[in-house]
Amino acid sequence: MRPFTYERATDVPGACAAASRPGATFISGGTNLLDLMKLEIERPSHLVDISRLPLADVDELQDGALRIGAQAANSDVAADPRVRTRYPVLSQALVAGASGQLRNKASVGGNLVQRTRCPYFYDTAAGCNKRDPGSGCSAIGGFNRIHAVLGASDSCIATNPSDMAVAMSVLDAQIELLDADRSVRRVDIADFHRLPGDTPHVETVLRPGEMITAVILPPPPPGRQLYRKVRDRASYEFALVSVAAIVATDRGTISSARVAFGGVAHKPWRSADAEAALTGRPATMATYRAAAETAMRDAVGQGQNDFKIDLARRTLCRTLVQAAQAS
């Protein structure tokens, strides 16, 4: 771990100003950043601790939306009665993530910017374009069981590890950002994370010093919400594949559907194709299979992760069955 200086931010604009200095970065729960600093994958010279800023509230907005402060703990959001009632897919995704201890410590904002768990990213002796641009991708041709099957590039096949973001994806969440110049902008979650392309080290649209201040959930769409996470063990493992779905049916016909996958790409993978293949169709397995085929049409395996393609199809079908049954 490189030596660094530390300050506890006392106000939001001051924190942004402090973090826009070269070498500075925000720290909140630190559940990912500290590991990365010990391995010198992240080497900040200055940490701006924003965990105690007054950004942890969950508030209802006048238009029926819910505003989740970026410093709210993952566990608090998961347990919030408004989230559990109106956005159960988010609550389910949050409790499926990490462990109880980590959820208590990890913030919503931090969850959105956590780094991949590709083992080569963490092995400083291995080539990794995300860690060290231009050094190659060791996962290609290496151990890539957990890697991406959609949207990957020749530079990077890493996945985004977040469960929470997958649920937010089907909720059309907006990320509220505050820049060092005090300007505020909102970014759709669909636009917040980037595909790797040839710049896999640039993972989000965040600018230097820009702070995630909140996540805004619009009023929930009709239909039943479900989050299904598939993994080797029952807890404390990142998703091999996950599905977030919101499905509404009307007399046996799917009236609306939203679908996103986790664990398959460099970002939460909302599938507009699958949604189109579902909407207006009968709520039957044939429809779900067709949607699953469509969703995975462009999927490409690396060998060891080929199974994820079929696993994603199967998981989607089962999640849709369950969502449609109850909606």
Add this chain to the structure above:
Amino acid sequence: MIGQALNRVDGPLKVTGGATYAYEFRDGDQPLYGFVVGATIGRGRITGIDTTRVESSPGVHLVLTHQNAPAQGARDLSVPFEYWRAYPTLSSPDVHHHGEPVALVVAATFEQARTAANLVDVEYAAEQGSYDFAACQDQAYAPESLIFGIPADTAVGDVDAGLRTAEVQVDEWYTTPYEFSQPMEPPACLVVPDGDDLVVYTSCQIVDAARASIAATLELDPERVHVVTQYVGGGFGSKLRIHGETILAAMAARALQRPVKVALTRQQMFSSVSVRPTSSQRVRLGAERDGRLVAIAHEVTMHTNRHVEFIEPTATATRSLYAAPNRLTSTRLVPLDVLRGEDVRAPGEAPGLLVVESAVDELAHALGMDPVELRIRNEPTVDPERGVPYSDRHLVECLRDGADRFGWERRLPEPARRRDGRWLVGYGVAAAIRVHLQGPTKAAVRLGPDGIAVVESDMTDIGTGTYTILTQVAAEGLGLPPDRVRVELGRSEFPPSVGSGGSWGAGNSSTAVHHACTALREKLLAAASSDVRSPLHGLDTAGAVFSGGSVSIDGASEALGEIVTRNCPEGLEAEGETVLLTEEPNYGAYAIHTYGAHFAEVGVDADTAEIRLRRMLGVFSVGRVLNAKTARSQLIGGMIWGVSQALAEEGVVDMRSGGFVNRDLAQYLVPVHADIPEIDAVMLDGFDDKANVLGVKGLGELGICGAGAAVANAVFNATGVRVRDFPITIEKVLPGLPLTEV
């Protein structure tokens, strides 16, 4: 007292942080901190090390490399056991595996050492290494023999002929992966120079081996090395010997004449300690229609590091497990440039029974026979390869009792027939057998004038409960309440033992303490009966009863403390010991094992092939139990590791670098609490009078033996999919599942 579920006597210290582990000791000056730098190639040579950037890094006191490390003793193969041999570290520019230490950076703080360690510039001339076990099978060779001189290969009758005549046959290949011990406490030490002596606080399983290995490596008189190992946060084989971290700390402490601490990070524990070798195993079984085996062949090939041969005795359990007239076992090694193999819990039985007990299940399926019944039909009357009687074999009772308790009769013989919602549910069974060993161990028991007995041995408690069981044995041996016994372990100044490992620690040390107590009782009686001041003076000591801190003969009684106070106020002491099994006639005349039967119920998600244990039961025959609570905990721990072996654990080697890729506990998977819903271990009443005077046998490894096979067999029963490449993971089961339907 012996057998009771006495709470751990060290429990309060451990849960309050009062138990001091190796890295936490403070002795002498403020210690310096060492951080190990590992090789980033798997095979080749260091051509240059530039330490200029390190030496100017804040706080750095020393950079040790092969260029400035002191001369060290070589591994002496005439020393009978590996763990006592030297462990030369930084002794040459050659790299023998990825992650091998190439430097130690010593600095004022851990953080400074770790930061500076990243500034060591090492240049290598890398060579093409052999890392692919499957691709190197043609290089397999036959080792001379296994540990204790056990033959590597055995043959009885004619297996090929037996298989030809058998009405039903199984002939399958299985593979098991690299597995790691990964105790909670990493390898860690504090080495304090004291004149010409070294005081070494280190986390190890065998104090005597640590002392011998350090002395042999540093070419010191073993008397100059003082090892302290009071508490150990788990070993599982990885701490049977000390490794580079202790040698490096010792070299640095001597060079700097300052205390030096070294601990490995979790990532380093996957690259510079040891690993259970990966294996390829062929099992051939031939049986008559009634299930009686006519042939058993178990042929094992495992990896070894090219430079340090390690042979896991994986086929040996098969030699004693079932009757069959025609038999064959063999052991082959494939030399690779991969991390060296060492013992991991139940070396041999763990990977061997995982495979053989899967094959037996395959045979049961082929026969259409209940797998419990198949095993019972092949129960031998004598050890089928050695021809000697079993000392105390109760495998059939374990199977019957377990089947009864588990509700085995509810199992559906046809696979993939039982559903519970979206779960495919299956039952599996497997047998457990584990050899019981004995080794040389001494213990001293000293009774003070205060009536408190102090037990001393360099034996270790690696979390297993040694402090507690020896308290019980001494309390019973001297008729004392347990709070009048104090057990002191883990110092090389104490009588030597062979430590914790091979499931022999409890049997060895409790027997030695028992003998010491017997001798001490004789001394107490001799002192009292010959002492005119004693109420016992002149009485016949044959009927003496030791109880409640006193000894009584025919109504006359005296407190033990008073006998000591009067006759030897400095305390009265006696020693007891055990000897190596080769010097103990029973171990040649009998086959001495522990036994068990595992029963598992799993659910497999019909859509995703996620596999989850639903419940598990083990019934075990272990001779006499010393402590019902610590014994059960050990057995359950082993069973959970079996679940892990079947479903989770796999060290993955990158075939380009030769290094392990999944180097933390988020990626090297083991079960978490949510994976282990309902589990129980039951021990049959027992007493093996051939094992030792207490009737006690080791059980630390029995729990894992066969446990994984019960889970694997349950997966087959649930799905009809037989996976022979462990661990059984989603991608291996998924293709065999039926297409999802509503």
